[in-house]
Amino acid sequence: MIQTKNLEFSYHSKNGMKFPDISLDQEEDLVIIGDSGKGKTTLLKLLSLLLKPLSGEIFINNTAIHTFSEREKDNFRRKHIGLVFQKSNFIQSLSLIENIQAKILFSKSKVESSAIKTILEDLGIADLMHQRMFALSEGQKQRASIALAVINNPSIILADEPTSSLDDTNSRKVINLLKATAKRSGSNLILVTHDKRIVPEFSKMIEL
Numbered sequence: 001m002i003q004t005k006n007l008e009f010s011y012h013s014k015n016g017m018k019f020p021d022i023s024l025d026q027e028e029d030l031v032i033i034g035d036s037g038k039g040k041t042t043l044l045k046l047l048s049l050l051l052k053p054l055s056g057e058i059f060i061n062n063t064a065i066h067t068f069s070e071r072e073k074d075n076f077r078r079k080h081i082g083l084v085f086q087k088s089n090f091i092q093s094l095s096l097i098e099n100i101q102a103k104i105l106f107s108k109s110k111v112e113s114s115a116i117k118t119i120l121e122d123l124g125i126a127d128l129m130h131q132r133m134f135a136l137s138e139g140q141k142q143r144a145s146i147a148l149a150v151i152n153n154p155s156i157i158l159a160d161e162p163t164s165s166l167d168d169t170n171s172r173k174v175i176n177l178l179k180a181t182a183k184r185s186g187s188n189l190i191l192v193t194h195d196k197r198i199v200p201e202f203s204k205m206i207e208l
């Protein structure tokens with residue numbers, strides 16, 4: 001469950017942004033659309049506690065997360081938030097499976113190896129498991145970043161244009177996996193997209 005109230009943010013004095021309130025019950029999903037520069041990525045960064053709101057409140061599972069200390073924010077993010085951003089955050093010199101194992105270790109989660117294999121197979125990247133990250137294509141990295149984000153069944157999955165480098169077939173695989181993961185773990189999926197085809201598949205939509 002996620003709720004925001006009167007969220008505002010600005011990077012500098014001339015770019016104040018006010019965001020519509022969000023209210024999602026368990027398993028509801030939300031798609032965020034809007035023209036370039038309207039603040040879609042900024043909103044995801046506020047929800048993931050990477051940016052601090054100028055004013056307003058954010059509740060996740062009824063916890064007021066905007067009041068957390070930096071340390072509490074880091075712990076909460078690791079355990080409860082799955083992030084898929086346009087620039088993925090891998091350790092390039094490690095293999096895909098080593099990156100996944102590191103994520104599981106840092107988030108102090110328990111994930112069966114069969115579950116890892118299933119996710120990688122669903123995304124069509126199981127055969128790349130032992131490749132180092134720098135050897136993957138952009139589309140393969142994008143799918144790998146989705147595996148990394150959902151591997152520990154987070155309470156919220158936040159995805160910023162997760163299908164932007166993908167062809168139609170892989171785009172479908174990614175949307176299906178994000179939705180299926182959210183459903184299986186009872187989490188909320190919030191996705192930013194420019195792809196209008198995806199919009200009807202979500203229970204709620206906001207346009208910035």
Ligand SMILES: Nc1ncnc2c1ncn2[C@@H]1O[C@H](COP(=O)(O)OP(=O)(O)OP(=O)(O)O)[C@@H](O)[C@H]1O
Pocket residue numbers: 011012015034035036037038039040041042043
């Ligand atoms: N680090 C930053 N410092 C200063 N201004 C920023 C910064 N990041 C974003 N902005 C500005 O804030 C506004 C919102 O940016 P944001 O990236 O959230 O938009 P967006 O809707 O996600 O855009 P796009 O669809 O092009 O990705 C833009 O005017 C952008 O120039």
